[in-house]
Amino acid sequence: MNSTNKTAAKLVGVAVLMASLSFAAVPFYDWFCRVTGFGGTTLVAEEAPDQILEQTIKIRFDASTEVGMPWEFKPSQRTMTVRIGETALAFYEAYNPTSRPVAGTASYNVTPDAAGGFFSKIACFCFTEQVLQPGERVEMPVSFFVDPEIVKDREGKFVKEITLSYTFYETPLPEEQAALTTAADGKVN
Template sequence: MNPRLKTASQLVGVAVVMASLSFAAVPFYDWFCRVTGFGGTTATAAQAPDTILERKMTIRFDASLEAGMPWQFKPAQRSMQVRIGETGLAFYEAYNPTDRPVAGTASYNVTPDAAGGYFTKIDCFCFTQQVLQPGERVMMPVTFFIDPQIVTDREGKFVREITLSYTFHTTDLPEEHAAAEPQTPAPVAN
């Protein structure tokens, strides 16, 4: 085989492998973060564990909006204390001050990063898209617990305070809500 053709074939092969790996990187990174709690990614569970420790953890709540999101969004309380393993329930308040329905989804994380894999959500408004009608105000719950395994983790055992942060992002309205949006009347021709 011609050395130039062989080199060209190898370079094309390398490019194909690199492109394939780049597409696999996003789902792999997402899986890695969910499994390890890396980057403050939280875990999910169907229920809290049976073990509840005496040690308490302070949970702080934070809320923000992406640029252009017209809602008002805030935690109903700034902090609470829960025992490790105990089910906690917190609420966030959202208000749509506009004259149109607005849809949003919440992204979230916890800090410090060492707590990410141990902060476990049972149920959360962040699992689904939220649609608020004009002038609608809602209280949105999040049910969670701190996994007791945090006390045996090399870094997690030093965590005494966790901050749960949400950012709401504007998303497209589902079709059933988009059809109900008020339409601007067409100009009448004389």
């Protein structure tokens, strides 16, 4: 093999390696954010900590939908003050004003970013896909707490207010629901 072929083979190898790494980057970054709370990604917990502090923190709730998502989506309350370490329960309301079933998935984050590693959800509507039937209105709960370790963190100890934001995106109906909808419309698959 001459030097031109060796160089070409090395360049193809580098291109394949770079393409492989680019596909791995998104899941790796998602995993990193979920584990560390980086970028305002919240954590998931089985239960709240044993320690509840007297110190409180204000939680703001925000809701939006992507362009084209037909749902109406809003928090049931705009703010809540909770003790750090205490389990809290908040609700969001979604309404499907259309004449068809619509499926959606919520993405979420908290701000400031420094709070992401200390804001944990125990249960949340955002963990699963939601399907609303025509005209259906639902209240969707989220159970959460702010970890007491926030008061020891060099950046977290200055956080006095956290905003929990959700954005709902329309997703394809689950196969079962899509088949029912198609059958009800009188269409043949």
